[in-house]
Amino acid sequence: MKAMRRIATLLLSVVLCTASLTGCGPIGKSDKKKAIEVFVFKPESVETFQQLGKKFEDENPDIRVYINSPGDPYTILKARMVKGNIPDIVGLDATQTYVDYAKADIFEDLTNSDLTRKVKPSYVKMLANIEEMHGTVHAMPFAANVTGIMYNKNKFKELNLTVPTTWQELMDTCEKIKAAGQTPFYLGYKEDWVINSAWNPLAGNFTDADFYQNVTDGKITFRKAYTEPLKRLLKLNDYSQGDIFSYNYNNATVGFANGESVMYMQGNWAIPMIMQTNPHMDLDMFPFPALDDAKDNKLCSSIDLMFSITKKSKHQEEAKRFLEFLTEQENVSAYMKEQFGIPAINCDYKFPEQLNGVLDDFQSGKIVSSPQAYYPSEMKLPIALQTYMIDGNKDKLFKQLDDTWRDAHEN
Amino acid sequence: MKNRNKTFLAMTLPVIIIFFCFHTIPLFSGFYYSLTNSKGFGVYNFIGLRNYVKLFQNIKVLNSYIFTLKFAVVTTIIVNVISMILALGLNSKIHFKSTLRGLYFIPNILGGLIVGYIFNFLFTFVVPAMAQKIGISALSSSILGNTKTAWIGIVICVAWQSVAFNTIIYISGLQTIPQDVYEASAIDGADGWKCFWKITFPLIAPFFTINMVLCMRNFLMVFDQIMSLTSGGPAESTTSISMLIYKDGLTGNQFGLQCANSVIYFIIIVAISAFQLKVLTKREVQL
Amino acid sequence: MTSKEKKRRTVTVLLIIVGILILIPLYMAIVIAIKQPSEMTNDIAGALSLPHKWSLSNFAEAIKITDFWHAASNSLIITVVSSIACVLVSSMVSFAIARNMTRKKIYKFFYYYLVSAMFVPFSMLMLPLVKQMAFFHLDNKIGVIFLYIVFNMSINTLLYVGYLKNILQSLEEAAYIDGYNTWQVFTYIIFPMLKPMHATVAILTTLAAWNDVLLPLVMLSGGDGRDNTLPLTQMVFQSQFGTNYNLAFASYILSLLPILIFYLIAQKQIINDVTNGAIKG
Numbered sequence: 001m002k003a004m005r006r007i008a009t010l011l012l013s014v015v016l017c018t019a020s021l022t023g024c025g026p027i028g029k030s031d032k033k034k035a036i037e038v039f040v041f042k043p044e045s046v047e048t049f050q051q052l053g054k055k056f057e058d059e060n061p062d063i064r065v066y067i068n069s070p071g072d073p074y075t076i077l078k079a080r081m082v083k084g085n086i087p088d089i090v091g092l093d094a095t096q097t098y099v100d101y102a103k104a105d106i107f108e109d110l111t112n113s114d115l116t117r118k119v120k121p122s123y124v125k126m127l128a129n130i131e132e133m134h135g136t137v138h139a140m141p142f143a144a145n146v147t148g149i150m151y152n153k154n155k156f157k158e159l160n161l162t163v164p165t166t167w168q169e170l171m172d173t174c175e176k177i178k179a180a181g182q183t184p185f186y187l188g189y190k191e192d193w194v195i196n197s198a199w200n201p202l203a204g205n206f207t208d209a210d211f212y213q214n215v216t217d218g219k220i221t222f223r224k225a226y227t228e229p230l231k232r233l234l235k236l237n238d239y240s241q242g243d244i245f246s247y248n249y250n251n252a253t254v255g256f257a258n259g260e261s262v263m264y265m266q267g268n269w270a271i272p273m274i275m276q277t278n279p280h281m282d283l284d285m286f287p288f289p290a291l292d293d294a295k296d297n298k299l300c301s302s303i304d305l306m307f308s309i310t311k312k313s314k315h316q317e318e319a320k321r322f323l324e325f326l327t328e329q330e331n332v333s334a335y336m337k338e339q340f341g342i343p344a345i346n347c348d349y350k351f352p353e354q355l356n357g358v359l360d361d362f363q364s365g366k367i368v369s370s371p372q373a374y375y376p377s378e379m380k381l382p383i384a385l386q387t388y389m390i391d392g393n394k395d396k397l398f399k400q401l402d403d404t405w406r407d408a409h410e411n
Numbered sequence: 412m413k414n415r416n417k418t419f420l421a422m423t424l425p426v427i428i429i430f431f432c433f434h435t436i437p438l439f440s441g442f443y444y445s446l447t448n449s450k451g452f453g454v455y456n457f458i459g460l461r462n463y464v465k466l467f468q469n470i471k472v473l474n475s476y477i478f479t480l481k482f483a484v485v486t487t488i489i490v491n492v493i494s495m496i497l498a499l500g501l502n503s504k505i506h507f508k509s510t511l512r513g514l515y516f517i518p519n520i521l522g523g524l525i526v527g528y529i530f531n532f533l534f535t536f537v538v539p540a541m542a543q544k545i546g547i548s549a550l551s552s553s554i555l556g557n558t559k560t561a562w563i564g565i566v567i568c569v570a571w572q573s574v575a576f577n578t579i580i581y582i583s584g585l586q587t588i589p590q591d592v593y594e595a596s597a598i599d600g601a602d603g604w605k606c607f608w609k610i611t612f613p614l615i616a617p618f619f620t621i622n623m624v625l626c627m628r629n630f631l632m633v634f635d636q637i638m639s640l641t642s643g644g645p646a647e648s649t650t651s652i653s654m655l656i657y658k659d660g661l662t663g664n665q666f667g668l669q670c671a672n673s674v675i676y677f678i679i680i681v682a683i684s685a686f687q688l689k690v691l692t693k694r695e696v697q698l
Numbered sequence: 699m700t701s702k703e704k705k706r707r708t709v710t711v712l713l714i715i716v717g718i719l720i721l722i723p724l725y726m727a728i729v730i731a732i733k734q735p736s737e738m739t740n741d742i743a744g745a746l747s748l749p750h751k752w753s754l755s756n757f758a759e760a761i762k763i764t765d766f767w768h769a770a771s772n773s774l775i776i777t778v779v780s781s782i783a784c785v786l787v788s789s790m791v792s793f794a795i796a797r798n799m800t801r802k803k804i805y806k807f808f809y810y811y812l813v814s815a816m817f818v819p820f821s822m823l824m825l826p827l828v829k830q831m832a833f834f835h836l837d838n839k840i841g842v843i844f845l846y847i848v849f850n851m852s853i854n855t856l857l858y859v860g861y862l863k864n865i866l867q868s869l870e871e872a873a874y875i876d877g878y879n880t881w882q883v884f885t886y887i888i889f890p891m892l893k894p895m896h897a898t899v900a901i902l903t904t905l906a907a908w909n910d911v912l913l914p915l916v917m918l919s920g921g922d923g924r925d926n927t928l929p930l931t932q933m934v935f936q937s938q939f940g941t942n943y944n945l946a947f948a949s950y951i952l953s954l955l956p957i958l959i960f961y962l963i964a965q966k967q968i969i970n971d972v973t974n975g976a977i978k979g
Binding site: 074078079081082097100101103105106164189190191242243244245246251361376378383387389390391396 | 450451452454470535539553555641642645646657661662663666
Binding site: 666 | 911912
């Protein structure tokens with residue numbers, strides 16, 4: 001009889017206890033240290049940040065740092081926002097996803113703070129432009145990226161090629177490579193975002209800074225501005241390995257690293273993977289020559305990683321201390337070196353030789369901001385471009401761009 | 412008796428309440444969000460049925476429904492035909508019966524995501540390389556890279572995993588048929604094919620119904636394999652409805668719209684399942 | 699007799715051939731996992747030939763990088779506890795429903811209410827659910843287990859009730875006459891009688907929980923990742939080391955291995971139990 005009751009209670013308690021036993025939160029409360037959680041959207045950088053986190057913990061024994069860098073980061077972050085269980089520091093790239101969060105008042109305003117003062121002014125300005133919130137910024141740009149064309153220096157020497165500086169020269173280079181029986185570009189367009197690395201420099205160079213505002217105001221249409229860059233984007237496919245929608249980013253990166261193509265359109269973030277696959281590769285990069293006149297061509301750059309402090313954080317002071325720690329010369333260098341990044345922080349940094357070809361433009365500020373940062377997230381531009389490459393329906397593409405842009409800007 | 416009733420209620424009610432809280436309430440709030448322009452966080456407005464209107468005008472949504480239905484119907488048919496054949500084979504008098512059964516069940520226990528990664532490699536590199544060697548030009552490029560064929564790759568991968576489970580169910584159906592039924596038909600002179608249609612199939616019809624309904628439901632909800640095989644591409648040609656809700660609802664900021672989409676999706680799944688049950692069980696009775 | 703034996707041989711051989719075809723993808727995965735990157739070429743030989751040197755170094759490295767033991771133990775805890783809880787809770791509810799649904803409308807309603815939930819797509823519930831679970835501080839392992847009980851309730855109720863309907867009630871009636879109360883009848887008479895169905899439910903829940911991606915992905919991804927399950931670590935791994943195919947495949951194999959071992963040990967049992975579920979459910 002008693003045994004009976006006990007079992008019955010057990011059955012119910014399985015259900016009820018799980019409801020009441022809430023368990024502890026994601027971060028252990030047992031130790032007295034203050035714990036901050038740093039969310040970084042780049043899983044490939046997690047090891048670097050874990051090392052930096054350890055170093056910070058050694059220097060600040062009262063704080064614990066948890067680096068969280070999950071697979072499918074944008075979804076996870078969204079789920080966390082919905083939960084209300086928001087990390088103390090959020091590291092994102094400059095896209096409208098970030099802007100949406102900033103507009104939803106989730107991040108601290110960092111305009112004119114000690115943190116943003118350590119950043120190169122051009123990046124603070126770039127961010128303010130992207131946010132379109134009366135010049136305020138809600139993040140500290142940490143690393144920048146450049147999107148251009150990487151090339152295999154040995155193969156360039158072999159084929160007697162020089163770095164092209166105009167669109168026509170690029171086409172000539174491609175023809176020469178093709179004539180020599182080699183592949184100019186390895187395109188991994190199975191993953192749609194990879195198309196961005198060709199599209200961003202093209203579209204960026206063909207439009208000016210006021211373009212996005214003008215679209216919203218109805219002064220210019222996508223059709224008008226994007227017809228030519230689209231044509232050129234498609235032209236590049238003629239110089240690929242073929243069957244471009246079968247290979248993804250990983251496949252293409254490995255392919256280029258193993259010498260299966262002479263050039264590779266990507267950003268500097270791909271360099272660690274290339275060097276990991278082929279440590280002996282002689283690699284350099286040049287700005288994408290999108291236009292016909294060499295002096296008009298600008299280097300396409302964007303903010304690769306920037307950190308925001310969340311309003312709901314219970315440890316804002318500690319979060320700030322961690323970000324300040326990140327801006328220290330030594331730590332900036334450590335990150336940039338491992339990730340082949342470009343510091344957005346003011347500091348002395350010797351760039352790796354793999355970035356030699358883009359340094360001049362970079363230092364003289366001959367830069368165009370990547371258009372990707374301005375596209376609303378529901379626009380899903382790379383998918384639209386991928387679809388266009390397959391079905392060739394220009395009207396459908398432009399209608400979709402117009403519709404989503406209008407939808408995103410009406411409220 | 413009165414006491415007994417109390418106990419029965421004590422057994423069910425807590426569970427029903429919990430089920431209501433963690434299944435039905437989220438369902439209702441999903442329905443509520445479908446009437447708003449919510450992004451999933453921050454402030455939002457009530458916009459009535461506008462999401463539903465938008466949904467019916469959206470080509471992307473329509474295409475995803477067409478793909479999902481096509482995929483589900485084709486895969487259901489293929490899986491059931493193969494399972495039936497395998498079940499007949501595995502249930503007949505063969506050597507190594509239990510070993511073979513064990514082997515055929517392996518794909519079913521593996522996770523869809525990982526299996527997708529493995530098939531992805533197979534389709535991208537191995538199959539084209541083989542085709543080039545043999546000289547089949549149609550297969551010399553990856554089937555996943557082409558909008559017309561990518562869905563076939565997903566059918567193969569999903570079928571590879573699902574056949575096992577359905578086979579087992581058919582085998583258990585075949586085992587319920589008493590041996591003397593066959594002996595009687597052998598005396599009547601029925602040959603193998605006729606024997607199958609006239610005797611075997613009607614007798615395992617209930618199992619056919621279970622398999623059809625479960626297959627259809629599972630395939631309409633396909634997600635994991637698509638995630639690792641194509642992520643819905645190329646050109647969104649393999650974006651299943653679950654995938655669309657997940658992608659656009661979570662990362663594309665169309666939470667409200669995709670909630671409306673899931674309401675429609677839910678209605679369709681229920682309608683198809685109800686229809687199947689009705690038609691198939693009717694057939695069972697007639698037979 | 700000889701023609702029968704001939705037929706038997708032909709069918710066996712055919713089935714073996716198909717069986718080998720089924721195993722090719724797994725064979726490929728294992729071979730690649732053992733090879734070194736230098737042996738990899740993008741052709742058939744690269745993918746399918748046996749490695750020159752047998753080495754488990756990829757596995758060792760993958761274990762280290764993905765923190766395998768930790769993720770595996772998380773997966774194990776979630777899977778085992780969910781399965782046991784599902785068996786206990788679902789069998790109890792199904793017993794009450796099965797014995798009352800012909801007499802009382804409300805139980806019939808309960809039955810259809812629970813079973814119809816099978817057709818609700820998870821993606822529809824996902825975000826509201828995440829919000830709700832966080833509110834109750836259940837966005838952790840316990841919460842995930844809890845949700846597995848809820849989400850598997852539909853299919854489990856279907857199976858148990860179907861089985862219970864076919865059990866003769868005379869034994870229960872005798873027990874009631876002997877003075878057993880309902881709890882006792884359930885624990886001493888019904889629960890042991892449901893044994894074949896328990897195994898079926900436990901196995902189905904185990905497979906579903908072990909292989910699930912989406913639910914742990916949105917529920918467990920807070921903090922330091924100490925709640926990560928195996929499929930989650932694979933997703934991170936894919937984005938970090940996806941270019942090293944050999945390492946990636948070693949990691950895939952690792953995450954498949956525990957369930958494969960479980961299957962090899964309990965193979966006969968599993969197939970019989972799934973069969974059971976189909977016949978009696």
